[in-house]
Amino acid sequence: MEVTTGHSSPTPRKGFSRIWNSISQFFAQTPLLGWILGILIASTLELLIGFPLARAIGLNKAPVLFGVDIALKTPLLLPATLLYDLVIYIIPIVLVVRFLNPLTNRLAAWLLRFPMWVSALVHMGLLYLALDLWTSVSDYRVLVAKLMMIAIMITLSLNVVNGFMGEFSCSHPGFMALGAYSASLVTVFLFIGSNFGPAILPESLGPFIFPIALILGGLVASLGALLVAFPSFRTRGDYLAIISLAFMFIVKSLFENLEFLGGARGFGNQPNWASLPVVFIWTMLCIWIINNFVQSTMGKALNAVRDNELAADAMTVDTRKTKMITFLFAAFWAGVAGGLFAHVLRYVNPGTFGLQKLAEVLAMLYFGGLNSVTGSIVGAIGYNLLSEMLRPLELFKWIIIPLLLILVMLYRPTGLIAFKEFDLQKILQPKTPQTKVEVKNVTPAS
Amino acid sequence: MSLLQVNKMTHYFGGLRAVYNYNLSINPGEIHGLIGPNGAGKTTIFNLITGIYTPSEGDILLDGQSIKGMRPHRIAAAGLARTFQNLRLWRHMTVLEHVKLARYSKLDYGLVGAFFNTPKRTRQEAQTTAIAMELLDLVGISHLADTVVTNLPYGAQRRVEMARALAIEPKVLFLDEPTAGMNPEEMLQMIEIVRHVHRQLNLAIFLIEHRMRLVMDLSQHIQTLVFGEVVAEGLPEEVQNNPLVIDAYLGKEVET
Numbered sequence: 001m002e003v004t005t006g007h008s009s010p011t012p013r014k015g016f017s018r019i020w021n022s023i024s025q026f027f028a029q030t031p032l033l034g035w036i037l038g039i040l041i042a043s044t045l046e047l048l049i050g051f052p053l054a055r056a057i058g059l060n061k062a063p064v065l066f067g068v069d070i071a072l073k074t075p076l077l078l079p080a081t082l083l084y085d086l087v088i089y090i091i092p093i094v095l096v097v098r099f100l101n102p103l104t105n106r107l108a109a110w111l112l113r114f115p116m117w118v119s120a121l122v123h124m125g126l127l128y129l130a131l132d133l134w135t136s137v138s139d140y141r142v143l144v145a146k147l148m149m150i151a152i153m154i155t156l157s158l159n160v161v162n163g164f165m166g167e168f169s170c171s172h173p174g175f176m177a178l179g180a181y182s183a184s185l186v187t188v189f190l191f192i193g194s195n196f197g198p199a200i201l202p203e204s205l206g207p208f209i210f211p212i213a214l215i216l217g218g219l220v221a222s223l224g225a226l227l228v229a230f231p232s233f234r235t236r237g238d239y240l241a242i243i244s245l246a247f248m249f250i251v252k253s254l255f256e257n258l259e260f261l262g263g264a265r266g267f268g269n270q271p272n273w274a275s276l277p278v279v280f281i282w283t284m285l286c287i288w289i290i291n292n293f294v295q296s297t298m299g300k301a302l303n304a305v306r307d308n309e310l311a312a313d314a315m316t317v318d319t320r321k322t323k324m325i326t327f328l329f330a331a332f333w334a335g336v337a338g339g340l341f342a343h344v345l346r347y348v349n350p351g352t353f354g355l356q357k358l359a360e361v362l363a364m365l366y367f368g369g370l371n372s373v374t375g376s377i378v379g380a381i382g383y384n385l386l387s388e389m390l391r392p393l394e395l396f397k398w399i400i401i402p403l404l405l406i407l408v409m410l411y412r413p414t415g416l417i418a419f420k421e422f423d424l425q426k427i428l429q430p431k432t433p434q435t436k437v438e439v440k441n442v443t444p445a446s
Numbered sequence: 447m448s449l450l451q452v453n454k455m456t457h458y459f460g461g462l463r464a465v466y467n468y469n470l471s472i473n474p475g476e477i478h479g480l481i482g483p484n485g486a487g488k489t490t491i492f493n494l495i496t497g498i499y500t501p502s503e504g505d506i507l508l509d510g511q512s513i514k515g516m517r518p519h520r521i522a523a524a525g526l527a528r529t530f531q532n533l534r535l536w537r538h539m540t541v542l543e544h545v546k547l548a549r550y551s552k553l554d555y556g557l558v559g560a561f562f563n564t565p566k567r568t569r570q571e572a573q574t575t576a577i578a579m580e581l582l583d584l585v586g587i588s589h590l591a592d593t594v595v596t597n598l599p600y601g602a603q604r605r606v607e608m609a610r611a612l613a614i615e616p617k618v619l620f621l622d623e624p625t626a627g628m629n630p631e632e633m634l635q636m637i638e639i640v641r642h643v644h645r646q647l648n649l650a651i652f653l654i655e656h657r658m659r660l661v662m663d664l665s666q667h668i669q670t671l672v673f674g675e676v677v678a679e680g681l682p683e684e685v686q687n688n689p690l691v692i693d694a695y696l697g698k699e700v701e702t
Contacts, residue, residue, distance in 0.1 A: 307536035313518040316551035
C-alpha cells in the first residue's frame with residue numbers, strides 16, 4: 001500500500017520528473033498481482049526479522065509507519081529508519097518486481113481466463129493476507145488500517161455526490177454520526193446492556209446481527225439525507241452546501257443533547273466486532289457497489305446532471321429522481337462507515353462529527369480526485385498515512401498538510417487522479433509488454 | 447389526427463407575451479420548418495413543447511395524448527427528442543456514453559442492476575451499446591465513439607447531439623438550428639444527415655433554421671414567426687414570396 005503515497009506531491013521540477021519517469025518505467029510491467037505479492041513478501045520478512053533488525057541498527061522498536069514518526073521525533077535515527085525501510089520494504093519489493101514480473105504476469109493472465117470475479121476475489125484475498133500480515137506487528141497498525149479503510153468508504157461516498165454528481169454536500173459527518181449512533185444503539189442495547197436494562201440477546205449471535213446493525217445505520221443516515229434533499233434539490237448549487245452544513249450541525253447538537261446516548265460525554269462500550277476482516281469486507285463491498293453504480297448508464301446520468309442538467313432532462317433522464325437516489329445512496333455508505341467507525345473506536349462522541357471531520361473528508365476527496373474511484377482510494381490512503389506519519393510534528397502537521405493540499409490544487413485542480421474510470425479488467429490484467437519496450441527497459445537497470 | 451398537435455398555445459414571461467396563439471400540426475414523416483428573425487420566439491416554442499416551460503394557455507397533444515405540463519424527461523420519453531441551438535453536451539463524457547445515456551428510459555434493470563452488476567444489466571448494457579454504435583454509424587462518427595466530446599471538432603459535436611436525440615427513438619425530432627456556426631461544407635453534410643435520417647427512419651422533423659436555403663430545401667411546410675406570432679404559413683414557395691416574411695427579414699423600405 002505504501003506505493004501509492006509516492007504520488008502525494010507532484011513536483012514540477014525537471015530532474016525530479018525524470019527520476020519519476022524512470023521509476024514508473026521500471027514498474028510499468030508489474031501487474032497488480034506483482035505489487036500485492038511484493039507487499040506480502042515484505043510483510044512476511046518484517047514479521048520474521050523486523051524486530052531483531054530494528055534492534056541491531058539501534059532502534060528500540062520496529063518502526064510502525066515506515067519510521068517517519070521516529071525520524072521526526074529524533075532526527076538522528078533517520079539513517080537507521082531509512083535502512084530499515086530499505087531492507088524490509090524497498091529491496092524485497094523491487095526484487096519481486098524485477099524478477100517475478102514474468103511469473104506474476106502469466107499468473108494474472110491465467111486468472112483472467114476465469115470469470116472476472118474469480119480473479120478479483122483472488123486479488124482481494126491476497127491483499128487481505130498482506131494487510132493482515134503487515135498489521136499483525138502492532139495494534140497501532142491495525143487501528144490505522146481500519147480507519148484508513150473507513151476513510152476510503154466515506155471519501156468514496158462523498159465523491160459520488162460532490163464529484164460524480166457535481167453538487168457540494170457538507171453533511172457527510174452528520175450522516176456518519178447518524179450511522180454510528182444507530183448501529184451502536186442496536187449493538188449496545190441488544191448485546192451489551194445499558195442503564196435501561198441487561199442484554200437481550202446472547203453475544204454469540206452478535207457477528208450475525210452486526211451487518212444488520214450497520215445497514216440499519218446506513219438506512220437511518222439515508223433518512224437524514226432525505227431531510228436535506230427535499231428542500232435543497234429543487235435548486236442547484238450553493239443551497240445544498242448551506243443546508244447540508246446546517247444539517248451537520250443539527251445532527252451534532254442533537255446527539256449532544258440526547259442524554260440516553262451519553263450526550264456530549266459520548267457513547268461507548270460498543271462490542272468489538274469491527275475486526276480487520278470485517279472492515280475489509282465492507283470496504284471492498286462499498287468500492288464494488290459504488291463502482292458498479294457509477295459505471296452503469298444509470299450512474300452516467302449523474303455526470304449528465306452535473307455537466308448539463310437541461311440536456312439530461314431532454315434525454316429522458318429523470319434528474320430529480322437521480323439526484324435523490326444518489327444522495328440517499330451516498331448517505332447510506334457514510335452511515336455504514338460511521339457504524340464501523342463507532343465499533344472500531346468502541347466509543348463515539350458528537351464532537352468527532354464536526355467541522356474538522358468535514359474538512360478532513362473534503363481534503364481526502366479533493367486530494368485524491370473528483371469523479372474517480374481510484375482517486376478516492378488514493379486520497380483516503382494518502383491523507384491518512386500522511387496524517388499519521390506527521391503526528392509527531394503536532395501543530396505543524398496542520399500547516400504541512402494544508403500546504404500539500406494547496407500544492408495539489410495548484411498543479412492538479414481536480415485532484416491527483418480525477419476523471420478516471422476504475423476499470424477492473426484493466427487493473428487486474430497482466431501488464432505484458434511489447435518485446436521492444438521490454439528490451440529498452442531492461443538495459444539501464446541491469 | 448396528426449402526430450403532434452399544438453392548439454392555441456400562448457405563453458407569457460411575466461408581462462411579456464413571448465408566444466401568442468400558436469398552432470401546429472405535424473404528420474408522420476413530415477419535415478416542418480419554423481423561421482423568423484432573432485428573438486421571435488422560435489426556441490421558446492421548442493422549450494414550451496418539450497416541457498422546459500409550461501405554456502400559459504393552450505394544449506399540446508402527442509398522438510392524441512396531452513403532454514402539457516408533463517416534466518421534460520417524460521415528454522422526451524414519450525417521443526419528442528431535441529437538439530440544442532448552443533450545444534448542450536456533457537463535457538466529461540465520451541461520445542458513446544452520450545448516445546447510451548439517451549436510452550436511459552429504455553433501461554429497466556433498476557437500482558439492483560446498477561448496484562450489483564446483474565446479468566440482466568450486462569445484457570441490457572451490451573444491447574444499448576450495440577444500438578448506440580449503429581446510430582453513431584448512421585451519423586458517421588462511430589470511429590469517435592470513445593473520444594471525450596470536448597476533444598471533438600464542432601461539426602462532430604453537432605452530430606453527437608443528433609445521434610443522442612435519435613437514440614430516444616423519437617416520434618418527432620426537434621432540430622434547433624442544426625447548422626448554426628457551421629461552415630458551408632459541414633452544413634451540406636448536416637443536410638445530408640438530416641435527409642438520410644428522415645428517409646431511413648421516416649421521422650417527423652420540426653426544424654428551426656436561419657438559413658433560408660436549408661429550410662426551403664428540406665421542409666414541406668413552413669411557418670414564419672415574428673414577435674411570437676405566426677405571420678405566414680404554407681408551402682416553402684408561398685412563404686418565400688410572402689411580403690410579410692420579406693418585411694420581417696429584410697425590413698420595410700422607407701418611403702421617401
